[in-house]
Amino acid sequence: MTGRSILLASALAFCLTTTVSAYAQGVLPGAKNGAEQGNDAAGPVGGVVGGAVGAVTGGINGLIGIKEKPRFKQYVIEQHPQSFRYADPVTVGSVLPSGGVQYYEVPAEYGHVNYRYAVVNDEVVLVDPSTRQIVQIVQ
Template sequence: MRVIFSAALLATVALPLGAHAQTAHEAAGAGAGLATGAVAGAIVGGPVGAAIGGAIGAIAGGTLSGPQTARVQQYVVTQGTPSAYVQDQVVVGTPMPRTVSSYPVPADVGVNTQHQYSVLNERTVLVDPQTRRVIQVID
């Protein structure tokens, strides 16, 4: 019974997230994140942990792949985007201060994303424009 409930709950979470994916790459990343997060969550918290882990994993799974990050990094360097400095270590989940600007990734970069970029502590980061949290650090 628990397995059926967990599967139904995961499907309920996965379908809306998959619908929000912009490209096949984002959909694949979200799906992989959903599966990985669900497994990790199930180990820690059972069925409820699986649902929460899957949802978080799907969101994080929408990040860019290696070739895409290279294109974004090259674009950021050519723009001469200034670096803002923050005291905290720049990692996924770090909130960006309101005083720091983020910029859209133009379509001509060849990356279809709704995320924006910024430079924090000399590191290019992708930022969720709604939450202003770092979703990917590009090295």
């Protein structure tokens, strides 16, 4: 068996043994997003690895998937949210101030997202509502 065959067999075995409760928590959406991102970055083998990793972390990270970003950004533009002016650079890890920022729910059609979105310096960002930390910039 080649390394690729072993990897494919392992990923398939993992997917077949995933329980229904794990599905409800985001494993399959995470696998889908991981597979898409891996395939975009490294082709079919990257898709298999990304799918397996995404299945494990899909219910944990709750970010907007790479394929959903343009559609989600268009959704935000159509909502006309107010942009918050922030003096520092908008980067992942930045903590937004406690006042002045308007946070919005992410619609379920964009996946199981654990965060809220805001517009900061005209950039769409996902923010952890408990810490106000930027976790993703949606470009």
